[in-house]
Amino acid sequence: MKQPIERLYSQHTAIMKHSFIREILKVTKGVPGMISFAGGLPSPDSFPRELLARLFSQVILEEGADVLQYGASDGDRFFKQALKAFEEVPYLSDEEIMITVGSTNGIYYFTRTLIDPGDTIVCEAPGFPGSVTAMESCGARLAGIEMDELGMIPDQLRDTLRGLHDRKAAVKFIYVIPEFQNPSGRTMDLNRRREIIAIAAEFGIPILEDQPYRELRYSGERILTLWELARTEFDDPQLVTIAKSFSKILGPGLRLGFAAGPPEMIGPMVKWAQKTTVSPDCATQRVAARFIEAGHMRRHIDWIIDLYRPRRDAMLNALADCMPDGVTWTQPEGGMFVWVTLPPEINADDLFERAIQHKVAFIPGSKFYPAGIVRTNELRLNFSYSDEKLIREGVSRLAGLL
Ligand SMILES: Cc1ncc(COP(=O)(O)O)c(C=O)c1O
The missing domain is CATH 3.40.640.10 (Type I PLP-dependent aspartate aminotransferase-like (Major domain))
Structure with missing residues (x-):
């Protein structure tokens, strides 16, 4: 009788976890009309092809x-x-x-x-x-x-x-x-x-x-x-x-x-x-x-900064314009992410399920904590991948759900 090869896995392989984020990205990828703030992807426009x-x-x-x-x-x-x-x-x-x-x-x-x-x-x-x-x-x-x-x-x-x-x-x-x-x-x-x-x-x-x-x-x-x-x-x-x-x-x-x-x-x-x-x-x-x-290299970095700065600003402005009272967020000076804190009674994992139905995606904050720390009212938004128009529309959809 054939025996499954998994029985031979090393202890390290056996305990290795799937990436939750990759699973989430699979759900959001290729869906028509989806505005995704989920991935940590650079904009394809930023590649010096x-x-x-x-x-x-x-x-x-x-x-x-x-x-x-x-x-x-x-x-x-x-x-x-x-x-x-x-x-x-x-x-x-x-x-x-x-x-x-x-x-x-x-x-x-x-x-x-x-x-x-x-x-x-x-x-x-x-x-x-x-x-x-x-x-x-x-x-x-x-x-x-x-x-x-x-x-x-x-x-x-x-x-x-x-x-x-x-x-x-x-x-x-x-x-x-x-x-x-x-x-x-x-x-x-x-x-x-x-x-x-x-x-x-x-x-x-x-x-x-x-x-x-x-x-x-x-x-x-x-x-x-x-x-x-x-x-x-x-x-x-x-x-x-x-x-x-x-x-x-x-x-x-x-x-x-x-x-x-x-x-x-x-x-x-x-x-x-x-x-x-x-x-x-x-x-x-x-x-x-x-x-x-x-x-x-220096010129290209400056060019990317000019591409992303308005996207960061668009996200911060849209959050300020649309989000209801009780929602707060960080003010990043660079990078690709804004971290949003919801009122304690709102569960971002549940919100994610509803957001997907309304064609806007993010990563629930709970996915970023090591074992032993449970936080359910936070989420991560990426602003490098979508352009300013999509960012405004996506934030407005999310605010509508809240
Ligand atoms: C904090 C942090 N460290 C490391 C990496 C990995 O980057 P690399 O593509 O260079 O492996 C990333 C990628 O998103 C990151 O956000």
């Missing part, structure tokens, strides 16, 4: 013998050079930076490097489920810290770390998305960043700083990253590793990102890469290098 087509062709014709070969697991040295210039970190050694297959890949290697099954990661609640599932697939437990308008609440972080320490839990790192956070759109100010770093230093626990939206700032001042602060003000270059991505700039399909941190972290992360992806896509890295060297 002509330029990329030209550069891919040039790279394959001129450097094909090199880029169609196996490449270095830590990334292409020409791309690293261009990247360091673009990021204004020429002083970084090649051992402090690795190119990754999107930032999820870097987050996974960082987790792989530190986590044994049962170890704990402290993260923001609400947080980004994509990273949480990558972390859980390594056997990590997640301890969520609640947020205020400036991000993770320092007192709660300290109390949680103390409690975990008293219970002898192995806390391996703190995971934060300090800018235009997914899902809340919130940004940590400079002081909050300093407070979080000081607590991490006090407990001797490193930080993984996830920064996929950093370049997409529509208002307010640029703030030093935790990674920069740890190196300069705290003189502790081991404390923070940063992961960045080109997904929201060039297109997520290119799967291009990087991680920068101490050689003691980047080294083992590269060893994990050797065993899994072998190397990032070599042609894509050289294309991105040329994109930077020709000065396109």
Whole structure:
């Protein structure tokens, strides 16, 4: 008799969860007339298609013998050079930076490097489920810290770390998305960043700083990253590793990102890469290098900012115009998301079912909390995918339902 192959699954495979968000996106995709604020997708209008087509062709014709070969697991040295210039970190050694297959890949290697099954990661609640599932697939437990308008609440972080320490839990790192956070759109100010770093230093626990939206700032001042602060003000270059991505700039399909941190972290992360992806896509890295060297990257980012700023404004204005009393929302200075809080008696999971019937979609906030924290009156709205007209119409439909 045939036996089902599932019985042979490893323990990690057996506990791996389906992504709720992907399930939700399936329900909303391709429905005529649906206005979707659900996905975290960049606008297809933001992809520099002509330029990329030209550069891919040039790279394959001129450097094909090199880029169609196996490449270095830590990334292409020409791309690293261009990247360091673009990021204004020429002083970084090649051992402090690795190119990754999107930032999820870097987050996974960082987790792989530190986590044994049962170890704990402290993260923001609400947080980004994509990273949480990558972390859980390594056997990590997640301890969520609640947020205020400036991000993770320092007192709660300290109390949680103390409690975990008293219970002898192995806390391996703190995971934060300090800018235009997914899902809340919130940004940590400079002081909050300093407070979080000081607590991490006090407990001797490193930080993984996830920064996929950093370049997409529509208002307010640029703030030093935790990674920069740890190196300069705290003189502790081991404390923070940063992961960045080109997904929201060039297109997520290119799967291009990087991680920068101490050689003691980047080294083992590269060893994990050797065993899994072998190397990032070599042609894509050289294309991105040329994109930077020709000065396109800065111009293109400015162009995307001009595309998204009016969309952010349209969403905030539509919320202000249409939403009934008792509904509040965040004021993101960049990124792609607004976080809406409904009156406590309204359940966003139920609202989602009704919203779908009225052809407007969002992600219920409950999907962004780690196990143990239940919140049902919040929701995430994406403003990068739809244009201003659709944004106004979608917000008005949602407000009508409320
Ligand atoms: C906070 C956060 N981190 C990481 C990622 C993953 O990005 P990438 O496409 O670079 O893997 C995303 C994507 O939406 C994100 O929102």
